[in-house]
Amino acid sequence: MANFSIHTNSDNSVIVEFSDDISIELTRYILSAKEIVERNRISGFIQAVPAYNSLLVIIEPSRFSASRVIEKLETLLRNIEPLSLKHSKKHIVPVCYHTSLAPDLEQVAKHNGLTAEEVIEVHTRGEYPVYMLGFLPGFLYLGGLDTTIHSPRRNDPRPKVEAGSVGIGGDQTGIYPIDSPGGWNIIGKTPIPLLDITRKDHPAIAKPLDTIQFKAISLEEFKQYEH
Amino acid sequence: MSIKIIKGGLQTTIQDLGRQQYREFGIAGNGALDEYSHQIANWLVGNPKNKPTIEVTQIGPTLEFTEEATIAVAGAEFELSHNDQPCLMNTSLHMKQGDYLSFGKLQSGARAYVAISGDIKVEPVMDSASTNLMAGFGGHQGRALQDGDVLDIEPRQFDKTRSTPSELMKELHHNLQQQHIVVRFTEGREFARLSKPSQKAIHENNFSVSSYSNRMALKLEGEALRLTEEISMTTVPIVSGTIQLPHGGNPIVTLADGQTAGGYPRIGQVITADLSLLAQLKAGDSLSFYPVTTEYALSILKKKNRYIASMLTES
Numbered sequence: 001m002a003n004f005s006i007h008t009n010s011d012n013s014v015i016v017e018f019s020d021d022i023s024i025e026l027t028r029y030i031l032s033a034k035e036i037v038e039r040n041r042i043s044g045f046i047q048a049v050p051a052y053n054s055l056l057v058i059i060e061p062s063r064f065s066a067s068r069v070i071e072k073l074e075t076l077l078r079n080i081e082p083l084s085l086k087h088s089k090k091h092i093v094p095v096c097y098h099t100s101l102a103p104d105l106e107q108v109a110k111h112n113g114l115t116a117e118e119v120i121e122v123h124t125r126g127e128y129p130v131y132m133l134g135f136l137p138g139f140l141y142l143g144g145l146d147t148t149i150h151s152p153r154r155n156d157p158r159p160k161v162e163a164g165s166v167g168i169g170g171d172q173t174g175i176y177p178i179d180s181p182g183g184w185n186i187i188g189k190t191p192i193p194l195l196d197i198t199r200k201d202h203p204a205i206a207k208p209l210d211t212i213q214f215k216a217i218s219l220e221e222f223k224q225y226e227h
Numbered sequence: 228m229s230i231k232i233i234k235g236g237l238q239t240t241i242q243d244l245g246r247q248q249y250r251e252f253g254i255a256g257n258g259a260l261d262e263y264s265h266q267i268a269n270w271l272v273g274n275p276k277n278k279p280t281i282e283v284t285q286i287g288p289t290l291e292f293t294e295e296a297t298i299a300v301a302g303a304e305f306e307l308s309h310n311d312q313p314c315l316m317n318t319s320l321h322m323k324q325g326d327y328l329s330f331g332k333l334q335s336g337a338r339a340y341v342a343i344s345g346d347i348k349v350e351p352v353m354d355s356a357s358t359n360l361m362a363g364f365g366g367h368q369g370r371a372l373q374d375g376d377v378l379d380i381e382p383r384q385f386d387k388t389r390s391t392p393s394e395l396m397k398e399l400h401h402n403l404q405q406q407h408i409v410v411r412f413t414e415g416r417e418f419a420r421l422s423k424p425s426q427k428a429i430h431e432n433n434f435s436v437s438s439y440s441n442r443m444a445l446k447l448e449g450e451a452l453r454l455t456e457e458i459s460m461t462t463v464p465i466v467s468g469t470i471q472l473p474h475g476g477n478p479i480v481t482l483a484d485g486q487t488a489g490g491y492p493r494i495g496q497v498i499t500a501d502l503s504l505l506a507q508l509k510a511g512d513s514l515s516f517y518p519v520t521t522e523y524a525l526s527i528l529k530k531k532n533r534y535i536a537s538m539l540t541e542s
Contacts, residue, residue, distance in 0.1 A: 052461045053461055136361070
């Protein structure tokens with residue numbers, strides 16, 4: 001059972017805030033709540049946006065009444081069950097950890113007293129659950145990074161990190177889906193596209209509750225993808 | 228027909244009313260920052276309000292028309308010329324084959340909208356013609372217009388000459404001429420975490436717009452706002468108008484191209500009716516915030532929408 005409270009967030013949204021600790025179990029409740037909200041279209045409903053421990057429900061402002069929406073959601077979400085994992089998938093993401101694509105791999109290794117090979121071994125061993133999307137189009141917030149390769153963000157963020165770059169920032173690992181400024185330590189690069197704008201219902205490579213595992217590929221294999 | 232972009236201007240993009248249902252994938256709403264001026268420009272050429280317009284930012288473009296077209300410009304006040312002769316904003320302009328429209332000096336505001344009777348032919352991406360500059364999709368090749376670009380237009384004949392009603396014009400002009408803009412906000416989820424003096428300062432102090440502002444966010448500078456104590460925030464969904472407070476104490480207001488999730492305390496939320504005012508701010512401009520309740524924010528929006536609809540009648 002997930003505990004939550006619902007609050008006015010803006011003049012076109014309310015936010016369902018869950019008090020439980022962040023976990024995959026909690027994410028299952030939040031996604032279940034999202035499905036319920038989507039199925040029972042409240043008047044003026046635009047979108048439900050899930051996050052680590054909240055669900056934002058956006059309503060057309062001309063049809064928005066905070067008290068009515070809150071009351072309706074309290075009823076709808078009274079008995080939520082965690083979402084089944086039967087539609088969740090594991091995605092294997094190829095990553096080339098070659099020095100030419102991994103400017104900070106040595107730094108991450110040094111910070112943790114490991115060799116670069118050991119960092120790659122730990123990074124590819126993990127299976128990372130997707131908690132939410134956001135920050136950049138198609139960016140996956142992943143959990144489960146092994147503590148032995150945590151590394152603080154760079155003091156001097158790069159003005160441009162290329163799309164596909166795989167990084168470690170603090171206790172998180174992730175993939176830059178588009179070119180963007182960024183402060184994470186870049187330890188490799190995937191050749192696969194992370195955003196497909198032609199797939200309207202599913203433009204990212206994964207959805208919350210899916211998992212990601214990285215698979216090391218050689219520079220030659222990486223280059224083959226580019227053709 | 229087509230429009231040749233002789234000069235691209237500072238940041239000239241194709242925008243409509245945006246894509247509203249993709250935030251869960253990290254994709255912002257995009258769309259015209261000043262929806263009202265976008266709507267007025269479309270009305271002046273007989274278009275429905277969701278047709279794409281060309282959003283012009285501070286330094287405008289020069290456009291050449293390969294065939295007859297009815298166009299109009301609304302929003303920020305620019306010196307405008309039609310084949311080197313001064314011409315008016317806020318009225319339908321009938322361009323002939325080979326005519327030029329060029330933007331001159333910006334007099335007030337920051338963003339204007341060029342509407343063309345008919346349609347700008349771009350492939351919609353996720354239900355919208357709007358340019359997503361960050362991810363490089365939508366609009367014209369996912370980017371701002373550059374010198375030499377050509378836009379395909381599906382023209383629609385519109386022989387009337389409409390002008391923005393003078394009463395509405397007066398109000399828009401007044402808003403744009405203000406030395407200081409007041410935008411109304413509702414309390415954000417972390418508003419109560421501001422120190423008591425900062426809770427007052429947010430609506431008593433003036434903030435100035437930093438030069439780092441863009442379509443993603445307005446970065447503000449002023450006397451730093453403080454929390455009673457540091458809060459460790461979990462990443463949460465944010466929307467257009469969310470006022471966040473990063474560690475330095477200078478607020479950031481999310482705009483239409485902004486991130487969909489944020490990790491700073493949400494001290495406030497600019498009301499929907501006032502988002503268009505933010506679009507007209509540029510570096511160095513001054514603004515302050517005025518607190519209202521959500522109910523009042525919604526009544527302001529209803530009144531504003533009703534007023535605009537009553538001004539822009541089909542005749």
